[in-house]
Amino acid sequence: MSKRVAILTSGGDAPGMNACIRAAIIACQKAEYTLLGYQHGYNGLLQQEHVSLSLGSTHNLIQQGGTILHSARCKEFKNREGLMKAADNLKQAEIDTLIVIGGDGSFRGASKLSEHWDGQIIGIPGTIDNDIAGTDATIGYFTAIDTAMSSIDKVRDTADAFERIFLVEVMGRNAGFLALNAALSSAADYVVVPEFFESAETEIQKMVTQIKAQRALKGAVSFIIVVAENVWPNGLAGLTEALQQHDISDVRPVTLGHVQRGGSPVAQDRLLATTLGEHAIKLVGSEATNIMVGEVNQHPVTVPLSRTWETSKPLNDARVEAMRTLMNERYSE
Incomplete structure (x- = not known):
């Protein structure tokens, strides 16, 4: 039938x-x-x-x-x-x-x-x-990674031109899959995901330490921070303010938004x-x-x-370890 x-x-x-x-x-x-x-x-x-x-x-x-x-x-x-x-x-x-x-x-x-x-x-x-x-x-998911990666690549160009710090917020709802893989594939300098977010105070100390260490080593170079949505208190505005309170200025926030849902x-x-x-x-x-x-x-x-x-779906362990190694944590050692 x-x-x-x-x-x-x-x-x-x-x-x-x-x-x-x-x-x-x-x-x-x-x-x-x-x-x-x-x-x-x-x-x-x-x-x-x-x-x-x-x-x-x-x-x-x-x-x-x-x-x-x-x-x-x-x-x-x-x-x-x-x-x-x-x-x-x-x-x-x-x-x-x-x-x-x-x-x-x-x-x-x-x-x-x-x-x-x-x-x-x-x-x-x-x-x-x-x-x-x-x-x-x-x-x-795969297309969204490519879209975010391409956008971060473009952000990197202007960040390098002005030697600025850019904060790039990507989607993901309450998970860090998109943020982690977009950051890793675009060679971002730092990533914030909900799975490993302890507190704003802890995270900002790590971030500031790495920014200052990198600039002490290389001078005033660009620094790209990828942030999963719904993680940082008050979003990118809150993170921008927190960095400024630690004498990190010239920060530019970018929210990719719904562009990540589109495209072939x-x-x-x-x-x-x-x-x-x-x-x-x-x-x-x-x-x-x-x-x-x-x-x-x-x-x-x-x-x-x-x-x-x-059931909670974990991030890929190998990708997490790769990001930790390739992030600027080496500058803080």
């Missing part, structure tokens, strides 16, 4: 979401499944706002950033009435399987929905933050998105439900949705 599958993108958009949608469309076509796309995340599910997805929708799709289904936050989906309405809409549309591309907030919503709807639910991790346990990487996905994100989208369709009709499809050691895996937010 042919299956009816629905797919939606929820929460923050990420480069590669369209590549994942494309893979799902082609896989559904091959399996002779009907595929509907709900627009504007869970809002579209509540409004029964869906479109038919066919091979005609896949032309030039793999390289497009954003999401053709659009995305949104949905407050109504957090209450019981909204969940029951969503479940009723899925029943009316005769949906057998719902695929949700998003982050842990989207997965929490999907898990709550399963309490009111007995259809199959499959999550696919799509977020530049890479803060989803159970998968080595999330769709959009790099090859790694296209490959990850395609693999996960295709594998999710393979699971349609199986007993597996309330699960996320991820990738570990370049192989598709499935994990319970609850694990994605109940």
Whole structure:
């Protein structure tokens, strides 16, 4: 019997979401499944706002950033009435399987929905933050690193020209994956991530020591500090003020912001998105439900949705050690 599958993108958009949608469309076509796309995340599910997805929708799709289904936050989906309405809409549309591309907030919503709807639910991790346990990487993460790295490279040019200190804030929500890897790949001088943040006082002492040691050794050279968002009290303004209180002047703050979510996905994100989208369709009709499809050691895996937010995902130990070695800690020895 042919299956009816629905797919939606929820929460923050990420480069590669369209590549994942494309893979799902082609896989559904091959399996002779009907595929509907709900627009504007869970809002579209509540409004029964869906479109038919066919091979005609896949032309030039793999390289497009954003999401053709659009995305949104949905407050109504957090209450019981909204969940029951969503479940009723899925029943009316005769949906057998719902695929949700998003982050842990989207997965929490999907898990709550399963309490009111007995259809199959499959999550696919799509977020530049890479803060989803159970998968080595999330769709959009690799592109965001490249975007941040490229931006920091440009900042370095003007920092060198004026021999200034630049503070560059990158996204990541409450995780340091993006900050760490952007800093390491751009040869930043210092990085601040939530996983190792003790206090502003401790961090500022390390920072000031390294800046002064480097300038004593090399003169008035540039210094790039990458800061994960939501870590420093009062953000970059607070850090700028703290440095000035230690006689570190000529500081310029730069917030990269939502530019990190945009752009054509790099090859790694296209490959990850395609693999996960295709594998999710393979699971349609199986007993597996309330699960996320991820990738570990370049192989598709499935994990319970609850694990994605109940388990803390650590930073890569080798990358952490490399950053500690290559940062200017040697100047403070």
